[in-house]
Amino acid sequence: MNSRDLILGRIRAAIAGDAPLPTVPRDYRRGAEQPDLDLLVERLADYGVVVHRTNDVAAAIAAILGTGQVVVPPGLPPHWLPSGVRALVDDGLPTDRVAAADGVVTAVAVAVAETGTIVLDATPDQGRRLISLLPDLHVCVVHPEQVVSSVPRALDRLDPHRPLTWISGPSATSDIELDRVAGVHGPRTLHVILTEAPHDH
Amino acid sequence: MTFLGMPARAPRGVGNLRGDESFPDAARTALADPQLRRNLRHATTTIRGKTDRVTAELPDWQELRAVGAALKAYTMAHLPELLERLEERVTAAGGTVHWAADANEANRIVTELVRATGQQRVIKVKSMATQEIGLNEALAAAGIQPVETDLAELIVQLGRDRPSHILVPAIHRNRAEIREIFLREMPGVDPALTDDPPALAAAARRYLRETFLSTPVAVSGANFAVAETGTLAVVESEGNGRMCLTLPETLITVMGIEKVVPRWRDLEVFLQLLPRASTGERMNPYTSMWTGVTAGDGPQAFHLVLLDNGRSAVLADPVGRSALHCIRCSACLNVCPVYERAGGHAYGSVYPGPIGAVLSPQLTGVEDNASLPYASSLCGACFDACPVKIDIPAILVHLRNTAPHPRSERAAMAAAAYTMDRPVLYAAAQRAARLARIVGRRGRGLPPPLSGWTASRDLPDPPSQTFRDWWAAR
Numbered sequence: 146m147n148s149r150d151l152i153l154g155r156i157r158a159a160i161a162g163d164a165p166l167p168t169v170p171r172d173y174r175r176g177a178e179q180p181d182l183d184l185l186v187e188r189l190a191d192y193g194v195v196v197h198r199t200n201d202v203a204a205a206i207a208a209i210l211g212t213g214q215v216v217v218p219p220g221l222p223p224h225w226l227p228s229g230v231r232a233l234v235d236d237g238l239p240t241d242r243v244a245a246a247d248g249v250v251t252a253v254a255v256a257v258a259e260t261g262t263i264v265l266d267a268t269p270d271q272g273r274r275l276i277s278l279l280p281d282l283h284v285c286v287v288h289p290e291q292v293v294s295s296v297p298r299a300l301d302r303l304d305p306h307r308p309l310t311w312i313s314g315p316s317a318t319s320d321i322e323l324d325r326v327a328g329v330h331g332p333r334t335l336h337v338i339l340t341e342a343p344h345d346h
Numbered sequence: 347m348t349f350l351g352m353p354a355r356a357p358r359g360v361g362n363l364r365g366d367e368s369f370p371d372a373a374r375t376a377l378a379d380p381q382l383r384r385n386l387r388h389a390t391t392t393i394r395g396k397t398d399r400v401t402a403e404l405p406d407w408q409e410l411r412a413v414g415a416a417l418k419a420y421t422m423a424h425l426p427e428l429l430e431r432l433e434e435r436v437t438a439a440g441g442t443v444h445w446a447a448d449a450n451e452a453n454r455i456v457t458e459l460v461r462a463t464g465q466q467r468v469i470k471v472k473s474m475a476t477q478e479i480g481l482n483e484a485l486a487a488a489g490i491q492p493v494e495t496d497l498a499e500l501i502v503q504l505g506r507d508r509p510s511h512i513l514v515p516a517i518h519r520n521r522a523e524i525r526e527i528f529l530r531e532m533p534g535v536d537p538a539l540t541d542d543p544p545a546l547a548a549a550a551r552r553y554l555r556e557t558f559l560s561t562p563v564a565v566s567g568a569n570f571a572v573a574e575t576g577t578l579a580v581v582e583s584e585g586n587g588r589m590c591l592t593l594p595e596t597l598i599t600v601m602g603i604e605k606v607v608p609r610w611r612d613l614e615v616f617l618q619l620l621p622r623a624s625t626g627e628r629m630n631p632y633t634s635m636w637t638g639v640t641a642g643d644g645p646q647a648f649h650l651v652l653l654d655n656g657r658s659a660v661l662a663d664p665v666g667r668s669a670l671h672c673i674r675c676s677a678c679l680n681v682c683p684v685y686e687r688a689g690g691h692a693y694g695s696v697y698p699g700p701i702g703a704v705l706s707p708q709l710t711g712v713e714d715n716a717s718l719p720y721a722s723s724l725c726g727a728c729f730d731a732c733p734v735k736i737d738i739p740a741i742l743v744h745l746r747n748t749a750p751h752p753r754s755e756r757a758a759m760a761a762a763a764y765t766m767d768r769p770v771l772y773a774a775a776q777r778a779a780r781l782a783r784i785v786g787r788r789g790r791g792l793p794p795p796l797s798g799w800t801a802s803r804d805l806p807d808p809p810s811q812t813f814r815d816w817w818a819a820r
Contacts, residue, residue: 152429156429158353173406173410273644275643296617297611300611317631318583319393320497321546322388322392325625329583331631
């Protein structure tokens with residue numbers, strides 16, 4: 146008998162003859178249909194995210210990055226990038242070049258107001274998972290139509306077959322005396338630009 | 347020989363489910379360490395405050411707990427078909443599924459997978475399952491170096507120490523002790539390192555960065571696996587998980603069979619319960635989800651090892667099986683008065699605290715962890731704190747009925763029963779306790795032979811008047 150059949154046989158023996166269970170209730174909140182953008186801003190800031198509300202994305206990025214070199218995913222809207230910034234488009238860059246960049250700029254798939262979370266799903270305006278991981282500074286551009294009120298509504302929007310990264314604040318640890326302190330392996334600085342400018346792609 | 351197909355316990359001689367000594371003996375060592383008690387009290391008090399605040403924020407916290415419990419019960423009742431479905435979905439997405447009946451088989455599978463890559467080092471994300479089976483020891487015996495990348499695991503590994511908490515394995519260390527360990531053991535560390543937590547975190551970042559970038563094989567655990575879609579999820583804080591799940595060419599994930607969840611939407615329940623109960627956050631900094639392999643992004647070889655190692659035997663006990671509902675949040679540790687004083691090492695197993703006291707004896711068979719069902723005052727705080735409503739006190743009582751009562755406790759209980767049955771004796775004993783208040787000032791403890799009790803406990807002040815005296819005088 147192989148281990149697969151052995152384990153499945155053991156489980157079947159263990160639960161044989163059990164009475165059927167009642168249906169799983171679903172009486173928790175799904176969250177408001179209209180997300181509260183002010184709550185998103187408050188919850189992002191609560192975990193140390195620097196939030197910018199502006200319709201001039203390029204100016205906000207220029208103010209954050211100065212003249213540094215940033216990695217950008219291949220599908221990032223070009224007009225988001227200010228002229229002074231040196232953009233390195235990720236077309237399969239070697240890891241060390243990504244790691245050496247000053248920052249990374251991406252779009253997002255979904256943002257969750259109640260928890261202050263942004264979710265990336267590796268579509269072309271967000272790119273490979275590693276580009277938002279290795280540089281020490283991450284700038285995300287969020288549009289109001291990408292914001293949902295709650296975790297249940299976020300899962301409704303996401304495609305489980307894509308690689309997903311849920312990000313709530315900069316890299317942190319609670320490993321020292323169980324208190325959250327920012328900054329271990331992921332980006333230690335996280336900016337979110339919340340803009341109502343048209344999202345043209 | 348075990349009859350094939352019958353549930354089997356976790357085998358002896360491998361893994362970290364059994365301690366070297368009984369809980370009372372191991373606890374004595376811990377209780378004699380006042381620094382350890384201070385560290386634990388500080389950390390558990392901090393986390394309790396945070397958890398209370400973020401759970402009070404959700405008006406439907408109790409409904410979410412009830413749904414979490416119902417989903418876990420549903421999962422156990424449908425485990426065979428859910429695991430088959432998970433295997434099918436992971437395989438369809440380009441992954442490979444392996445089945446490990448016990449720790450030995452899981453260690454063998456992972457070692458062979460690493461050997462096939464030709465690598466001699468792996469990076470690891472903190473994982474209870476791989477600690478349970480002793481994977482690091484097995485890899486090291488095969489000449490493969492496992493590098494723990496979680497900050498607390500790194501502190502434990504560098505300090506040649508043992509983990510003492512599910513979530514924060516180095517909870518028994520304070521910042522000053524962590525600084526000492528780093529200065530002593532971390533190659534290339536800045537000698538001017540302070541004990542400021544962000545500075546300690548930055549030291550770990552510098553130390554591990556090159557290892558992340560140059561190691562092509564990673565080993566992880568999993569918090570959830572969705573049967574419906576084949577999606578795996580790892581919940582973490584630091585980004586070391588993202589590093590291990592994204593940078594290597596090969597990813598090997600070891601997961602207990604009970605971690606499967608039926609549907610994608612079920613994650614909406616557990617992703618609300620776990621971070622709030624665990625680290626007291628609305629959401630943990632990073633959660634990674636992946637389904638098989640994705641061309642051009644992340645590991646191109648993905649192996650999922652499904653581990654039994656005693657779980658099917660736990661499932662066979664209708665009272666004890668809900669211990670398998672545990673989502674490893676460690677809320678029960680943080681509220682437990684016994685854990686707060688004895689610490690995690692006293693439990694012997696990698697699963698400490700209240701959940702460990704019910705899970706470890708069931709995975710190994712009660713005879714191998716006979717003192718653990720007694721490592722509790724049955725106060726019920728763990729049940730209240732559990733985000734999936736595991737009735738830990740009920741399982742403890744159930745296990746006590748199958749394990750022999752320790753002899754010394756039996757004698758103490760018999761003496762108490764004798765005294766309480768005789769009102770005159772009982773009144774005298776209570777007055778004696780009041781006298782002790784005058785004789786032994788706070789902090790000095792009780793005289794012999796009761797000094798054994800107070801050597802490792804802070805004695806509360808007895809009241810100035812006994813209840814019986816007050817009643818008689820009113």
